[in-house]
Every structure is written in structure tokens, then in C-alpha cells.
Amino acid sequence: MKDFLFKPFEEMTEKDYETIGFKSGLEIHQQLLTDKKLFCRCPAGRYSTKYHAEILRHMRPTLSELGEYDGTALMEFKTKKDIIYRINRDTVCTYEMDDTPPFLINDDALDIALQCGLLFDCSIVDELHIARKQYLDGSIPTGFQRTAIFALDGKIPYKNRTIDIVQMSIEEDSCREVSDQGHTRVYVTDRLGMPLIETVTGPNMRTPFEVAEVAEICANIVRSTNKVRRGTGSAREDVNVSVEGGTRIEIKGVPKINRIPLLTYYEAMRQWNLLRLREELHKRGITKDTFQASSEDITKIVKKAHYLPVRNAIEQGLKIKCVVLKGFAGLLNWQTQTDTYFSKEISDRVRVIACLTTIPNIIHSDSRGDNLLSAEWQNIKRSVNGTDSDTLVIVWGNEQDTDMAVKEIIIRAKEATIGVPSETRQALRDGTNGFERILPGADRMYPDTDLPPTRITDERINKLKEDLPEKIWISNEWYIKLGIPEDTINDLAISKFNKLFKFLLSELKIDPTLAAVVLIQFPKRLEKMKFDTSLITVEMMKEIFRAYKDGLLTRDGIFIAMQKSITKGKFYSELLPKPVTSKELEVIISKSEEEISAMRLFDPDKRKEILLGHTMNKVRMTVEGQIVKEKIFNKS
Amino acid sequence: MAEDYKGYRGKALSTLKNFGAQVWSDVEIETTKGNYKGIILPRSETADQFHIVIKMPIGYNIGVAAENVTDIKIRGRKEAHYKIPEKDFPRDPSKPNVKLLGTGGTIASRLDYRTGAVIPAFSPGELYGSVPELATFCNLDTEKLYGVFSENMGPEQWVGTAEAIGREIEKGIDGIVIGHGTDTMHHTAAILSFMVQDSPIPIVMVGSQRSSDRPSSDAALNLMHSVKTAADSDIAEVMVCMFGPTSDYYGLLHRGTRVRKMHSSYRSTFRTIGDIPIAKVSREEITPLRQDYKRRRKDRNVTINTAFEEKVSIVYYYPNMMPDIIDSLIDNDYKGIVIAGTGLGHVNKPLYPSLKRAHEKGIAIYMTVQTLWGFVQMYVYDTGRDMMELGVIPAANMLPEVAYMKLCWALGQSNDPQKVKEIMLTPIAGEITEREPSNGYLIYQGGLPEVEEFIAKYVK
Numbered sequence A: 001m002k003d004f005l006f007k008p009f010e011e012m013t014e015k016d017y018e019t020i021g022f023k024s025g026l027e028i029h030q031q032l033l034t035d036k037k038l039f040c041r042c043p044a045g046r047y048s049t050k051y052h053a054e055i056l057r058h059m060r061p062t063l064s065e066l067g068e069y070d071g072t073a074l075m076e077f078k079t080k081k082d083i084i085y086r087i088n089r090d091t092v093c094t095y096e097m098d099d100t101p102p103f104l105i106n107d108d109a110l111d112i113a114l115q116c117g118l119l120f121d122c123s124i125v126d127e128l129h130i131a132r133k134q135y136l137d138g139s140i141p142t143g144f145q146r147t148a149i150f151a152l153d154g155k156i157p158y159k160n161r162t163i164d165i166v167q168m169s170i171e172e173d174s175c176r177e178v179s180d181q182g183h184t185r186v187y188v189t190d191r192l193g194m195p196l197i198e199t200v201t202g203p204n205m206r207t208p209f210e211v212a213e214v215a216e217i218c219a220n221i222v223r224s225t226n227k228v229r230r231g232t233g234s235a236r237e238d239v240n241v242s243v244e245g246g247t248r249i250e251i252k253g254v255p256k257i258n259r260i261p262l263l264t265y266y267e268a269m270r271q272w273n274l275l276r277l278r279e280e281l282h283k284r285g286i287t288k289d290t291f292q293a294s295s296e297d298i299t300k301i302v303k304k305a306h307y308l309p310v311r312n313a314i315e316q317g318l319k320i321k322c323v324v325l326k327g328f329a330g331l332l333n334w335q336t337q338t339d340t341y342f343s344k345e346i347s348d349r350v351r352v353i354a355c356l357t358t359i360p361n362i363i364h365s366d367s368r369g370d371n372l373l374s375a376e377w378q379n380i381k382r383s384v385n386g387t388d389s390d391t392l393v394i395v396w397g398n399e400q401d402t403d404m405a406v407k408e409i410i411i412r413a414k415e416a417t418i419g420v421p422s423e424t425r426q427a428l429r430d431g432t433n434g435f436e437r438i439l440p441g442a443d444r445m446y447p448d449t450d451l452p453p454t455r456i457t458d459e460r461i462n463k464l465k466e467d468l469p470e471k472i473w474i475s476n477e478w479y480i481k482l483g484i485p486e487d488t489i490n491d492l493a494i495s496k497f498n499k500l501f502k503f504l505l506s507e508l509k510i511d512p513t514l515a516a517v518v519l520i521q522f523p524k525r526l527e528k529m530k531f532d533t534s535l536i537t538v539e540m541m542k543e544i545f546r547a548y549k550d551g552l553l554t555r556d557g558i559f560i561a562m563q564k565s566i567t568k569g570k571f572y573s574e575l576l577p578k579p580v581t582s583k584e585l586e587v588i589i590s591k592s593e594e595e596i597s598a599m600r601l602f603d604p605d606k607r608k609e610i611l612l613g614h615t616m617n618k619v620r621m622t623v624e625g626q627i628v629k630e631k632i633f634n635k636s
Numbered sequence B: 001m002a003e004d005y006k007g008y009r010g011k012a013l014s015t016l017k018n019f020g021a022q023v024w025s026d027v028e029i030e031t032t033k034g035n036y037k038g039i040i041l042p043r044s045e046t047a048d049q050f051h052i053v054i055k056m057p058i059g060y061n062i063g064v065a066a067e068n069v070t071d072i073k074i075r076g077r078k079e080a081h082y083k084i085p086e087k088d089f090p091r092d093p094s095k096p097n098v099k100l101l102g103t104g105g106t107i108a109s110r111l112d113y114r115t116g117a118v119i120p121a122f123s124p125g126e127l128y129g130s131v132p133e134l135a136t137f138c139n140l141d142t143e144k145l146y147g148v149f150s151e152n153m154g155p156e157q158w159v160g161t162a163e164a165i166g167r168e169i170e171k172g173i174d175g176i177v178i179g180h181g182t183d184t185m186h187h188t189a190a191i192l193s194f195m196v197q198d199s200p201i202p203i204v205m206v207g208s209q210r211s212s213d214r215p216s217s218d219a220a221l222n223l224m225h226s227v228k229t230a231a232d233s234d235i236a237e238v239m240v241c242m243f244g245p246t247s248d249y250y251g252l253l254h255r256g257t258r259v260r261k262m263h264s265s266y267r268s269t270f271r272t273i274g275d276i277p278i279a280k281v282s283r284e285e286i287t288p289l290r291q292d293y294k295r296r297r298k299d300r301n302v303t304i305n306t307a308f309e310e311k312v313s314i315v316y317y318y319p320n321m322m323p324d325i326i327d328s329l330i331d332n333d334y335k336g337i338v339i340a341g342t343g344l345g346h347v348n349k350p351l352y353p354s355l356k357r358a359h360e361k362g363i364a365i366y367m368t369v370q371t372l373w374g375f376v377q378m379y380v381y382d383t384g385r386d387m388m389e390l391g392v393i394p395a396a397n398m399l400p401e402v403a404y405m406k407l408c409w410a411l412g413q414s415n416d417p418q419k420v421k422e423i424m425l426t427p428i429a430g431e432i433t434e435r436e437p438s439n440g441y442l443i444y445q446g447g448l449p450e451v452e453e454f455i456a457k458y459v460k
């Protein structure tokens, strides 16, 4: 193993990441903007934690199509959870409850998905087959997610190389977890069944920052369709990370792209440190074959302990068991991530698999914290025949859960002699991550016998291509060449006006900078003024620009016309003041002069500037400032 | 040969044959659109002839248009072996012995590639392999009587099942479970209630609304509930054991003659009509909801009467029904007709002459109600009296399907209208009740505050 110690996040260089063989890929989930859900006709995108009824389900593993049980499925079955779904009748029907078979796939959703596939340069599959992907955690009441691959083998340019798009699938969204305590897990179902796409990239990213950058690019590509949802929770990333000699680990549900760099850094660190731990174990002569562990019921031995969790356990009549990890002394304090140690790997497994969810759920003899007294530890050590080179792990709970916990502690400790176990892990707030479940494999896929395959015809694809925005890397290059303000470039690419922008330049010959400023910056200014800019439509802006082109509006007038159009709900020419002739302008100027003469000016030298401002207030929409300025300043 | 290219036709078949790529081949397919790696799967026979289905290494399936295929390289072969791990069912002499008779249905099932649908699979060791909890209740033996979908059950299967029950009782079994598809489970429950009389042990019918290939299937829990009932309960009747609420919570034991499937897809689809169920069952206990059931006995006495007349029909009346419907039954030598009439048991006047003709030809005609709940009452209106004069006999509160089954059974025993009438109107297994309790008709109307309060409070 390479001799490398992790540095703080800020000090890690590209070279460092190369040294550890950092590799990362993304699975990007993006909700599609449809009125209805994917396999039923419930409304999509209505979030509420209010519920009218609850149903209870249990999940059992089933066989895959090729006749094998999936590892994750068996793990989830071991946990034996009561799963409660909260049902809001306004957002959920009997389909989501799994009491009605699916309806045919939502064609609007499929069209949007296909467009996204085309934007990633994928080849679209000829025939869509809906699969059931098992999720025994209960996040979907059926126990599986309906999902189908619709696109394969795409690519996007990045730096001087390309990022592979391995595959894209369209699928129904899952429930949101409310709580998970002991043997009861509770979900709300409002998000359940909403259409989303999953885009899987190759493991082509080489540093944590590249991962975030590519995530951002991918997000922008799908947003450029303007048919995907935006806002909290509408896009979620799963990030796959591995280091040399490590394992592909999936960090699930990263809600914000800016959290990716730290999360991937910490995962790389965890893997690297687990590999170092393996090295240390091997040095101690502990391998997968020589690994030894034993366990014993120590309820009687600790019955007088003062440590509160143990004392409570005794009072509740729970079992207390001790696992002896032979030769592990000190290693539960082996650092895996900043302020996180190998003991956390074990505690996580006990929490998730044995359902001992009250933390701390284990204590161990490597800890210097205040739990048991050292005399008590000595006493236990004697009774379980431990030595100073061993580590003792103590766990408590009802008999069944404690037995399960003992098994998991031994399993996880043994895995340390092998390397980094295949898992999916959940992103934690501080950038570190925790165990979620054993990584599921292809065995959890099963064809959905409730729905027929769907042919995707060339006619359909061609029609969708006609309505496709420019690929963002092409449009961005073009924007740069046009010299539009830098801060409008990215926003324009993903704006609902991206196609209009092209039209304005080619058909109406509008100045690119003006078009970009009006389409991107004006709405932002209007938003600050509390206008509802979602009411600005492409048609509206087309009309406004036509008026501008016909000389009926000034630059400033565009802004005012937008305000008026929002208020009226649409643009019509009556919103415009009558055009002002040169003569009329002169009359307006002289009238303004009279008005100003009647005022006492604070700064008489600025008389002409004041006159200009005063006049402009009256003719801003229809006369360009330059013309008024010339009239006023050239007069005398 | 057909097996080698299972389900493929037309262009897809000729393409596969062209490259010698049989089903289950691990292949790399080159097409004008791109290349795909995966295993060629059998194709559903109802799917089109233009696509080849492959399972990709990540587990997803896609269809590849055959016309775009330029080459198929065969890398190997991986055939699916769909097999639930089989384990010997543990035996414990202190536990009761239960026999599970299989007729088909989705209680245990696997995938059929030709139709793309699930087909029943039934083997004793598989059950223990997938639902090991069963061993806590009993010693279980299984026998696959039939492997048919629920809708294909018929007289042959009913008679065979009744006889098998008789044999098992004679052999001394402590309880019988019958695995059955749910669609016609209430038909079979009814006929078995008539064919098997005075059983000394529980006879429990069970199925599932979600096939056992789904993680949230109701199959395992239904099976546990039914086995528990067969092993432990003291209810010696033909019952249907299915989910009470839609949740994985408890099951209900419905009397075989009063039960009906009431929703096309809900788990809690079976309901006792016009009465209350016999009991509630969980993995832990059986809670009787009434006391008037037949008790378990130690003896081995049972009467098996498998008489059956097939020429019986059920006519679901609708306004504007033409008499030729009845005429065609007469002309086709039907021996019995059960009418599901409107309201208290009515049909329109234009049918009268045909009904009269049927009666004169000796055809037994019985009236039931399509409202399902409530009694036939043909005295209230003149039309009812007129019909009775034509020979239409009111069948009290027998459910239409139950009356149908009973008429088949009665006509199988006698051609004498009086004798048939006596059999029909003498309750044997609760098919006619003397009274309808006020909680026998409960269809709550959603949206009402008090109903919503109830729904919010109790697990659905």
C-alpha cells in the first residue's frame, strides 16, 4: 500500500488524489415537470405532511428473475421493520398504496426523459421494458420501484476529455422518511410515484471538485429543457467513490451539489484509512482466515454498573452481551474520517441491522470516554477470557436484537481484515457519511409483469428532436463568442427563454447583449420588486421585442412593458403609450422647462441634467434617452 | 426448437436464427444505433415480432429492434433457474398436522416468459424455504391437486378437491388449507361448503392479491394465517382466510357461503356479505367474532356429496333485457337459472312469457338480488307476485354466486322440482340466514367527518 496520509481538505492537491487513485461517478436523480405522476393519475409535486390514514406493511425478499436472492434484500429482512405509510388522499390513490395495478406510463414524462437522453447524446432504446427494482427498506410500498432504461451510451464534453453517460432510466420517486426508531419506520407518501430520471455517469471524475463540476453541468443540461422540477429536493445525487484497492461505495441522496466535494473527500479518506487498518491487522497476523471473535452474555456481570445506558438496560430486563475481538486492542479507535473512528462502522451496523437505534448502542474497551469503570472492564475481561491485546464490545437490547447485533459486530470486524465492504452510505450534515445498507446488486431487478413493453418509434424521437434546446456546451460557446454579459451565460442556457434568444437574434436581429440582459437580468430585477416573474411567457417576450423592433418601445420601455404585462397577464399593444413625434417631444421638453423654472434648484448648474431626467420620466417607454439628451443639450 | 427461441416470431426470430443466438445466450449485439451486451431473454408471446429482449449486466431489460441488428456475438450462456431454496419442513410430533392442497393461483408463483405473467408454482419444500414461519404452527404436507388459474376452476376441480378433502379427513389430518386463485375463490368456497358436510376439522381457503414475487405480497401472511387457523382453530367449517385491512395486520375468517371478492385489486377484497365474519386471525391468536359456528370434533365422520349439474346459468338482469336471453337457455337445454334481479328481485315484463316457458319445461328458476346485500322479497310489489306465479322461486338472501353453486349441486341430486326446492331453501352452511344483523351491511361512505375520523384512527 502506498505510503500516504490524508491531509486536511484544503491542502489536498490534484496530485494527492492521483496518488490514492480517487475515482468517482454520479447517479443524478432529477424530477420531471409533469402535472401527474408516472404510473397513476395523481397530481405530482404537491407536498404535504398532512395525512388522513396510515397503513402498515412488511417487506419480504423475493427471488430475482435469474432465481437468486439479493444480498441487500436479505439484510433488510433481517431487520424486521414495521413500516408505516402516511396516506394523504389528495396526493395518493390506491396505486401508490399497492392496492391497484399500475396505469400506463405517463407519456409526457417519457417525452421529457427522452429529450434529456438526446441532450446527453445517448442512443435511445428501441423498446422500453419496465423493471421492478427491489427496495426492502420500505421506501416504496410495493417493495420495488418501477423503473426502465430509456437511453444508453451518451457523453458530454468536460475539460479536454469526455464524461461517459452510462445509462439513463425513468422511474417513480420514493417516499420521504419521517422517522426510524427501533423496529418502526414511518414514511410520508406525497413524493411517491412522481416521475424522475436517473442519469448515471462513468467513474470519470478524478477529484472531489470535478465531481461537483460535472454534477452542475449535468444539472444544467436537463434544466435547459425547462421541463424538469427545480427547488429543494427536486434533484438528488448519489455519488460513487473509490480509491485504489478500495471498493465502489455509493453515497445516497446528496441534496446539494456544493456538498459533494467534502463528502467525496471524506469517503476517499474513509476507504484509505480502512485499507490502512487492514494493513495494521495483517501486521498483527489477523487475516480473514485467522480472525477470531467470541461473545458472551454478561448481563449478570454488569448488573451493578453505574453507566446509565447499561443500568437502564438492566432495569428494563434487557440482555447485555460482550463480543471479544481477538487482537483488536486499540483498533476501534482507528480513525476513519475526521473525528470518526472504526467503532462508528460497527455502531452503524448495529443501529441499522439490529435496530438498536438509541445511541450509544455499543461501548468498547478502546474508548477512554466515561462509560464503565476500569475495574468493571477488568472484571468483564476476566469473565470473557479476554486479554490486553483484545477489544471488548458491549451491546444491549432485547434478546433477539442483541443476538443480531453480536453477529453484525463480528461480521463487520471480520470485514476489516478484507478491506472496504460494499455498502451504500448516507450523506451526513458534517460531510462525513454513515452506513445505510449493503450495496444491492443486479439480483434485485425483476421484470414488471403488470405493464407491457413500450415501443419508442423514430417518429416520436424525431418530433422530440425538433423541440430540443441547443446543447449547453454548444450554446455556451456561442454565448461567449457573442460577448453577452458573463453572468447571463449559464442562466440563459437553462432559461425557458433559451430558444427565444436564438430566435431574437436570427429573426428580429436584436442585439445579443440587449436580448440577454432583458431575458435574464430584467426578470431578476422584477423579482426583487416582488413581481411574479413566472408569469412572463415566451410569447409575451416575443411581442415585447417585436414592439421594440418596430420602434414602439425603448430599452427602458421594455422593462416597464414587462411590468405591465405581468400585471395584466399578457402583453397587448394598448399597454404602450402613443409614439412621440419630434415635434411632440419638443413640446414636452418646453413644458418640462416651465415646470423646472417654477422650482428652486439646489444645484442650478445641473439644470440641463435635471431637465433631461424630468423629461425622461414622461417619455421613457417610447423615446431613447440619447434622443432627448441631444435635443436638450444641442438646443443652446 | 420452439424452446430455443421461446416466444420469438417474425423478424426477431429470423434475426436470432440467422446468428444462431438462442434464448439465454450471453451476447454482444451490434446494431446501427449502438452495441448492447446482455442475455437474450424469452419474449412474451403477446409482444410484437420486431424486438429482441436482453437483460443487461446491471439487471435491466431492454428491447432491441431486430431490423437494426448487424451482428450478434455469442459469449456464453446463462439460463435462469428460478428456484426458491427448498428445505425439508421440520417435523414436531407435538404439533398438529395440516395438509395444504394446491389448486393454483398466486399464493406461490413464478414468472412465465411466454405470457410475461406470473404462473403458479407449488412445491412443499419451497413453501418452507420462502415462509419458514409456517413451521411454528404445524407439520405441513402439501399436495398439488391442480395448477390452474382461478378462472379455469370448474366442476372437475371442485369434485376432485372435495374428494381429496374427504380422503385427508379420513386419514386423520387436523386441518386443511386450500391454495386458490382469488378471483373465483368464493365460488369454490360455496360449492365446497355444500359438497363437504359436517367436516370435523377446519377447511381454510387462501390465496393472495399480490403474487409472492413481490416484496410486499400478502401471500406469506395469508398463508401463515390460514395454516394457523387449520392447525389451531376450533372452527370446523369451510372458510376463506384473507386480509382484514389492507395492512399487514390480521386476517378474517369468512364463512364459505357468505363471502365475496369485492374489489378487483385491494388486498382486503374479501368481505362477508349480510353478516359478520366468523373470526379474526393473527399469527398469535384466533379471535372469534361470533359463537354460532360448527366446532372441531375428534371423530373422522364427514359426508362428501359431489353431485353436480353443469347446465345451470346465472343471469344478471338489466333493464331492456330481451326475452331471447332466457329463450336461448331454454333452447340449449339448461336445467337451472339463477337470476340476479334488481331491487328486491325483479325483471321486466317482456321476460315473463319466456320465464313461463322455462318453468313449463321444468327448468328451475331462482331469484337473487344484484344488490348483494338484503333479501329477495317478491310479495311487496305485484311484479314479484306475478313472477312467483310463473314459477320463479325467491332464494332469500343467498348470494347470486352461492345460489348458482347450490343449484348446480341440487340439480345434480334430483330432477324433481319439489326436491330441488327443498334442497335449495334448506340452509346447509349458512347460505341463507334467518336474519340480517344491523352490522351485516356496512359500506362506509368516504368524505363524511365521522368516517374520516374512523379511518384516521384505525389502521386501514
Ligand SMILES: [Zn+2]
Residues within 6 Å of the ligand: A037, A040, A041, A042, A091, A092, A093, A094, A095, A096, A193
Ligand atoms: Zn396515485
